[in-house]
Amino acid sequence: MYDLIVVGGGPAGLTAAIYALRKRINVLLVTKDLGGKTNFRLGLPWIEDYQVIRGLEIINKFRSEVDYLEFARHMEGVDKISKDGDIFKVVTKGGGELQSRAVIVATGTRQKRLDVPGEKEYIMKGLCYSALSYAPLFIDRTTVVVGDGDLALRSAAELATVAKHVYLVCETGGFLDSPLGKKLNVAGNVTVLAGTKVVEIKGDQFARAAVVQDPSGKKKDIEAEGIFIEMALVANTKMVAALVKLDDQGRIIVDCSNRTNVPGLFAAGDVTNTYAEQVLVAVGEGAKAALSAYEYLLPKL
Numbered sequence: 001m002y003d004l005i006v007v008g009g010g011p012a013g014l015t016a017a018i019y020a021l022r023k024r025i026n027v028l029l030v031t032k033d034l035g036g037k038t039n040f041r042l043g044l045p046w047i048e049d050y051q052v053i054r055g056l057e058i059i060n061k062f063r064s065e066v067d068y069l070e071f072a073r074h075m076e077g078v079d080k081i082s083k084d085g086d087i088f089k090v091v092t093k094g095g096g097e098l099q100s101r102a103v104i105v106a107t108g109t110r111q112k113r114l115d116v117p118g119e120k121e122y123i124m125k126g127l128c129y130s131a132l133s134y135a136p137l138f139i140d141r142t143t144v145v146v147g148d149g150d151l152a153l154r155s156a157a158e159l160a161t162v163a164k165h166v167y168l169v170c171e172t173g174g175f176l177d178s179p180l181g182k183k184l185n186v187a188g189n190v191t192v193l194a195g196t197k198v199v200e201i202k203g204d205q206f207a208r209a210a211v212v213q214d215p216s217g218k219k220k221d222i223e224a225e226g227i228f229i230e231m232a233l234v235a236n237t238k239m240v241a242a243l244v245k246l247d248d249q250g251r252i253i254v255d256c257s258n259r260t261n262v263p264g265l266f267a268a269g270d271v272t273n274t275y276a277e278q279v280l281v282a283v284g285e286g287a288k289a290a291l292s293a294y295e296y297l298l299p300k301l
């Protein structure tokens with residue numbers, strides 16, 4: 001029986017695990033990998049390594065400490081988390097069952113993919129899923145944003161503040177009536193391609209063009225230096241969907257101390273309804289969740 005199980009080894013989970021270790025809690029980190037999304041970094045031909053701060057560099061100390069402390073980690077996916085009385089049961093993919101008095105869920109999100117030829121080949125080579133993180137690197141560059149919803153509109157609007165041109169490819173054009181949509185429609189450096197879809201990504205070493213198709217089936221290449229797929233971020237909450245309260249986007253609802261509606265169950269990082277999917281935000285939320293779990297556990301330690 002553990003005092004605390006942390007599920008997910010990205011910035012939020014790694015930070016939570018290290019904080020718990022420092023508090024001398026009997027903690028186990030259960031995760032599919034160490035580092036989470038910081039293992040990905042967008043490569044751009046005009047950006048040198050020294051010009052950016054890498055997410056992995058920020059959390060590397062935490063990562064290597066957990067890597068070294070073998071007893072504190074278990075490398076496997078989690079299938080289900082349930083609660084029986086005061087005890088949590090964490091069932092892993094292989095069917096193993098772990099028990100603890102408290103749990104922190106820090107399983108992040110996954111990006112909805114386009115699933116077209118060329119997408120996989122150019123992931124993080126000019127094609128990426130986070131304008132929020134990379135828009136400032138596209139000063140005077142031509143970009144394509146793909147998506148129909150709020151995420152795509154916000155990404156296109158942010159890019160439009162720095163980029164030479166932004167093409168917004170939105171198949172249904174559903175959100176174009178919103179204030180942001182109206183703003184994009186009249187912006188001088190934005191072309192809204194409503195009713196079109198991306199059918200292929202082309203390039204050499206890097207993605208160089210999105211092939212778009214209009215409703216009549218006609219295709220054309222849109223050359224760009226950055227292609228952003230901004231369709232949706234899907235929270236990895238399947239393992240707790242039957243246990244905890246989620247918001248309308250499927251994210252775990254937490255209060256400002258990272259508590260969920262289930263006593264003893266905490267959550268941190270992108271998987272929650274906390275504002276902004278960023279490494280430093282996730283690190284801070286992971287620390288808060290661990291301190292909050294510690295306070296919950298204190299009478300039981």
Ligand SMILES: Cc1cc2nc3c(=O)[nH]c(=O)nc-3n(C[C@H](O)[C@H](O)[C@H](O)COP(=O)(O)OP(=O)(O)OC[C@H]3O[C@@H](n4cnc5c(N)ncnc54)[C@H](O)[C@@H]3O)c2cc1C
Nearest residue numbers: 008009010011012036037078107108133269270277278279
């Ligand atoms: C392409 C891309 C580029 C980005 N670039 C930047 C950037 O430059 N700067 C920045 O600040 N932010 C960036 N971000 C955002 C940043 O990476 C995230 O906000 C941050 O990683 C969130 O941390 P997290 O710990 O909440 O989740 P994640 O990093 O997603 O980690 C989730 C962890 O949970 C594990 N996991 C998932 N499901 C399970 C399961 N069922 N069982 C066990 N483990 C599980 C995963 O293996 C992973 O270890 C970027 C995001 C993307 C997608």
